[in-house]
Amino acid sequence: MNYLDCFKDISDAQEAAEAIHCVQKCGETVLYDKDEKRLILWREIYDKSPEEHMIKISKLLEINSQESYEAADKLYNLTMY
Secondary structure: OOHHHHHOOOOOHHHHHHHHHHHHHOOOOEEEEOOOOEEEEHHHHOOOOOHHHHHHHHHHOOOOOHHHHHHHHHHHOOOOO
16 A cells, blocks of 8 residues: 555544554654644655645644644554554
């Protein structure tokens, strides 16, 4: 499976969290970027193709600060992989 398959049909926070778990299973690294104030995939440094998906996921999970990222991580176990 390609990591981009993980971004299909995301419409709520639970599905957004599942997408984070999915991309991690595909070997991708998910980080909170303090400058962008959202989650990013490490690959966004050189490949912007997942950017719109990660913006959507961050909005659905209401992640816009380190504190909100830590709260979402605690609620959805985003760093489990």
